[in-house]
Amino acid sequence: MDMLRAANDAQAGGQDVVHMEVGQPGARAPERVLDAARAGLASDRIGYTEALGIPALRERISRHYRDAYGVSVDPSRVIVTTGSSAGFIFSFLSICDAGDGFALTTPGYPAYRNILASLDIEPVLIETSAANRWSPTPDDIGTIASGKRVKGILLASPANPTGTMLSPASLKAIMETCRKSGLWFVSDEIYHGLTYSMPAVSALQYDDNAIVINSFSKYYCMTGWRVGWMVVPQHLVRRIECLAQNLFISPPTLSQLAALAAFDATEELETLKAQYAINRDILLSELPSAGLTELAPADGAFYVYADIHRYSNDSFDFAHRLLTDAGVAVTPGADFDSVRGHRFVRLSFAGSQADVREACIRLKSFLA
Numbered sequence: 001m002d003m004l005r006a007a008n009d010a011q012a013g014g015q016d017v018v019h020m021e022v023g024q025p026g027a028r029a030p031e032r033v034l035d036a037a038r039a040g041l042a043s044d045r046i047g048y049t050e051a052l053g054i055p056a057l058r059e060r061i062s063r064h065y066r067d068a069y070g071v072s073v074d075p076s077r078v079i080v081t082t083g084s085s086a087g088f089i090f091s092f093l094s095i096c097d098a099g100d101g102f103a104l105t106t107p108g109y110p111a112y113r114n115i116l117a118s119l120d121i122e123p124v125l126i127e128t129s130a131a132n133r134w135s136p137t138p139d140d141i142g143t144i145a146s147g148k149r150v151k152g153i154l155l156a157s158p159a160n161p162t163g164t165m166l167s168p169a170s171l172k173a174i175m176e177t178c179r180k181s182g183l184w185f186v187s188d189e190i191y192h193g194l195t196y197s198m199p200a201v202s203a204l205q206y207d208d209n210a211i212v213i214n215s216f217s218k219y220y221c222m223t224g225w226r227v228g229w230m231v232v233p234q235h236l237v238r239r240i241e242c243l244a245q246n247l248f249i250s251p252p253t254l255s256q257l258a259a260l261a262a263f264d265a266t267e268e269l270e271t272l273k274a275q276y277a278i279n280r281d282i283l284l285s286e287l288p289s290a291g292l293t294e295l296a297p298a299d300g301a302f303y304v305y306a307d308i309h310r311y312s313n314d315s316f317d318f319a320h321r322l323l324t325d326a327g328v329a330v331t332p333g334a335d336f337d338s339v340r341g342h343r344f345v346r347l348s349f350a351g352s353q354a355d356v357r358e359a360c361i362r363l364k365s366f367l368a
Contacts, residue, residue: 007329018359021329025221026351030265040257051244053080069202084215084228103153107336134162138177145181152184158191158300161346165299186211193219195300220262227255279349279356286360302350309343326366
């Protein structure tokens with residue numbers, strides 16, 4: 001977000017900037033979603049809803065799991081949240097006590113660590129690398145479980161910042177290890193729908209007691225609408241409902257009404273995904289020819305995580321120079337990995353094809 005501000009300041013000062021720093025779609029919400037929002041404004045008073053969300057939306061999300069994954073989810077287990085961020089807060093508060101540990105992979109989304117720390121829960125980091133496709137192994141989980149006071153593990157597949165995915169077999173094996181070790185498994189599935197090299201599977205396909213978090217932000221292009229969801233075991237529903245009533249009262253009403261239409265916007269969303277796939281192919285082809293040859297496997301999401309150690313040992317400095325000298329905004333890897341992130345940057349390819357091609361031209365000139 002600091003890079004976004006710097007890029008916006010540069011743009012306001014007259015510089016032409018290609019934005020590849022923020023993880024959000026370049027397109028607005030689908031037309032069906034906008035139409036549903038307009039209808040809601042015209043017909044609904046936009047007051048509070050139930051803390052767990054509009055029943056019709058909870059039922060529609062339940063049907064999504066049947067249609068997309070072949071999993072039966074009772075609507076009573078679906079909790080609509082104020083973005084996926086609220087889902088993480090609810091998850092950690094409902095299953096952890098102050099002083100507990102919770103396992104995360106690194107590199108990883110920095111808000112995970114910061115939310116845990118703010119709740120007095122210790123982030124226990126599992127280091128991943130190119131050698132294991134930037135993914136944890138069952139042995140990693142076993143080691144964590146035998147050590148500190150760890151309550152569970154949070155994994156994302158596709159992951160941010162790497163875009164890499166766990167294979168179905170790997171996910172199943174990790175979840176079996178968690179179950180045997182008595183660890184909660186929290187699955188961040190916010191990038192489901194945005195996969196290119198393998199299908200996404202939900203943790204609910206392997207364990208009904210997993211906590212699954214998703215959102216309308218990424219695939220559905222509704223980042224600023226701040227509406228997401230969770231699927232949780234039945235015995236956690238009332239506990240989370242009490243938290244939701246006190247922390248947020250209810251998710252945004254208009255956003256919930258609009259989100260009801262998102263599942264019917266598949267044609268428009270798949271067209272946009274096809275554009276991401278083209279952008280991905282451009283980067284995977286052009287970045288190596290620019291000199292960035294070490295890239296994480298971009299299985300899903302809309303990111304390429306690139307090793308810049310040939311050019312810099314300071315990802316913040318590299319990102320600022322790239323913005324100042326070439327007008328390309330990227331995210332420093334140090335955001336995602338405090339130990340090794342100084343040698344990486346993340347590039348988002350969620351914008352236009354023209355922007356991605358222009359960014360490649362500027363990168364080649366900058367690195368020459």
